[in-house]
Amino acid sequence: MKVGIPRALLYHRYGRFWEEFLAGIGAEVVVSRRTDKVLLQKGLSHVSSEICLPIKIVAGHIEELVGKIDVLFLPRLLWLEDKLYACPKMIGIVDIARMMTGDRVRVVAPKIQGSLWLPHFRAGMELCHDPMRVARALTRARRHIPVHDRTPLFPDGEKRVALLGHFYNIGDDFISRPMVDTLTGHGYRICTKDELPESVLRSRQGFARSIRWVYERELYNAFRFLVDKVDGVCMIVSMGCGPDSLVAEFMRDEAQRRDRPFLQLVIDEHTGTAGIVTRIEAFLELAERRQARALQISDSRLKIGGQGRAA
Amino acid sequence: MKASFPNLGYDTYALKTFVEDLGGEVILAPPNSRRTVELGALHSPELICMPYKITLGNMLEAIELGADTLFMAAGARKCRFGYYHYLHERALKDLGKECRFIAVTQYSPFDFVFKVMPGIFGVSPFRVIRAVAKLLAKSRLTQEFRQQLNRKMALDFDGAEQAKPKALSVIERAHTLKEIQAARGEVRRIFALNGSEPAIRLGLVGEIYFMIEQFASQEIEKELGKMGAEVVFERSLYRHIRHLLSSDPAFVRSGRLARRYLQESPGGEAIRTVGEAVYFQQQGLDGIVHIFPFTCMPENIALEALQKLSEETGLPVLSLSFDEHTSRTGLLTRLEAFVDLVKRRKLGRRLHRN
Structure with a gap:
């Protein structure tokens, strides 16, 4: 039995876990190839033009898989602990996939509500009728669920930029490659939310408490944690992303208050690399100027202090 | 205050x-x-x-x-x-x-x-309950007013335009439950019809604010009425309050009918939009108009479902997203084309049947 997983959305977080789990119950796992223009074009012809880029991409991946597989494995994330919801489109993508593929493929969609274990167990039972084997495969695959418990170090004298955005945008090379290349090309270290510990991401302090979208809360917390430690914050927002349109506004406010450059890159399928590179370069220049100004100020303070002592 | x-x-x-x-x-x-x-x-x-x-x-x-x-x-x-x-x-x-x-x-x-x-x-809470009861009665009155206005506009547009301010002032004046009850009869009298049927009937579904606030959708009900189409709708403040009080059978029905396309609610009112569209299709309406704000997340999922519905049943569906830059001329052209299509389709079917 061939089980297909689209290399998009939640795959960027749980991909390894799913591959291991499905292989463990004796399925042949087929993962779609990395996103490229052809895949995106395929997706565009299957969903409405107004939907956000990640959904268009996942539609392309699904279309690519259909015909090569017997079962499409596409978990539906409703909410994680603390009743934090996924965004409407993440919830609806399973229904879109069902409508897109029709009878051509069977869709297995574990419904994640809080915990991962039970829905995956049920989905496993749909594919393989041996409960012991499913349980074993799940337990073995579990170690691939990404756990964040280490706090990254922020040494002095290093140039850093926070690259914020949903993990399925940052994790997809097709989307984030130009941004990452430009930033690293200028000698900046990139900090993303994925390297931060869970305790930071799940924090419920301040405005984060009233954010009821799970990944949005993580983003906001990551922003709050990183904003003082980096030279600038660069945020990738897909055009038409509802949660980001709100939360990015609060981030922009906060960044302004703390005098940190904040760049919001809105992307869709028409976004050109040249435009992005130009904007990032302008943003980095701003960050450097701010740095220089800060140095100057502390320099002049030193001088004044020095004179004071000499007199 | x-x-x-x-x-x-x-x-x-x-x-x-x-x-x-x-x-x-x-x-x-x-x-x-x-x-x-x-x-x-x-x-x-x-x-x-x-x-x-x-x-x-x-x-x-x-x-x-x-x-x-x-x-x-x-x-x-x-x-x-x-x-x-x-x-x-x-x-x-x-x-x-x-x-x-x-x-x-x-x-x-x-x-x-x-x-x-x-x-x-x-x-006191007692007074709040009384006020809520009155709110329900009055929003029901405005819902009926809209239904009758839409029907009247499709048949006799000028007559409806003349009658509208009169009916609105009746609604505005009604304060007590008794007056609201009387206003319902009054509104029905104002929009009295001679029993003829409109050329086509279109179902309006979509995001709730757009369904209630006519300005947002550039008065789509009026424009469709002018073209001779009666707009049938189900979403209104009355139904929404009933839903919040968990006493709206239409909501349960929508959830049941939408299950074929959406198995899980993606939030907002997507389930209702799809459920209503399926219901309108079963009722034999001639087409569906779907309105929502640009970049609305739940309605975009509903849009996919409506496309599928249209594909499966052949029911014409027109999806319109609005923002402050939506051009009125472009909108009218699309509506005219859609109404023409629906009218021809209906005519063709009637001829076929004969």
Whole structure:
């Protein structure tokens, strides 16, 4: 039995876990190839033009898989602990996939509500009728669920930029490659939310408490944690992303208050690399100027202090 | 207390009566206009959806008229509507507007009756219950008014335009339950018809603000009426309040009918949109018009389902997304083409049957 997983959305977080789990119950796992223009074009012809880029991409991946597989494995994330919801489109993508593929493929969609274990167990039972084997495969695959418990170090004298955005945008090379290349090309270290510990991401302090979208809360917390430690914050927002349109506004406010450059890159399928590179370069220049100004100020303070002592 | 709240189509009158019942003085925001949208859009984030911009414009205009307490519905779930009030509050503060801002959570009717409203207005819960009953009666009246107006417009557009202000003033005057009951008969008399049938009937589905506030959708009901199409709708403030009180059979039905396309609610009112569309199809309506704000998340999922519905049943579906830049001419052209298509399709079917 061939089980297909689209290399998009939640795959960027749980991909390894799913591959291991499905292989463990004796399925042949087929993962779609990395996103490229052809895949995106395929997706565009299957969903409405107004939907956000990640959904268009996942539609392309699904279309690519259909015909090569017997079962499409596409978990539906409703909410994680603390009743934090996924965004409407993440919830609806399973229904879109069902409508897109029709009878051509069977869709297995574990419904994640809080915990991962039970829905995956049920989905496993749909594919393989041996409960012991499913349980074993799940337990073995579990170690691939990404756990964040280490706090990254922020040494002095290093140039850093926070690259914020949903993990399925940052994790997809097709989307984030130009941004990452430009930033690293200028000698900046990139900090993303994925390297931060869970305790930071799940924090419920301040405005984060009233954010009821799970990944949005993580983003906001990551922003709050990183904003003082980096030279600038660069945020990738897909055009038409509802949660980001709100939360990015609060981030922009906060960044302004703390005098940190904040760049919001809105992307869709028409976004050109040249435009992005130009904007990032302008943003980095701003960050450097701010740095220089800060140095100057502390320099002049030193001088004044020095004179004071000499007199 | 000089209270105000964003306009909500004809139901503005119902809400006004509600606040007055609780002892507040109401300052209505001026009717929605080009200025409202522009004022709202000026102080809004770039990527936010249109209801936010209009409601913010309403608030700013109401403050200009002297309102000092603003009410806004809230309730955070999967749709970003639940977060509007954070941004509203912040925008008003940034502009230096001095006013009390009250976000009223929708999803806990018990708290609403026993805690929130008594806390704000200092009245007994009993009085709140009475006011809610009246709100229900009055929003039902406006729903009936809209239904009859739509039918009348499809048959006799000029007559309907003349009768509309008269009916509206009757609705505005009705204060007690008895008067509201009398107003229902009065409105029915005003829009009396001679029993003829409209050429085509179209089902209107979509996002709730757009369904209620005619300005947002550029008065789509009126335009369709002018072209001789009766617009049938189900979503209204009345049904929404019934839903919040968990007593709306139509909501349960919608959930059942939508299951074929959406197995899980993606938030907002997508389930209802799809369920209503399926229901209208079963009722034998001639087409569906789907309206929603640009970048609306749940309705975009519903759109996919409606496309599938259209594919499977052959029912014409027109999906329209709106923002403040939507051109009126373009909209009218699309509506005309759609109405023509539906009329021809109906004619072709009738000929085929004969």
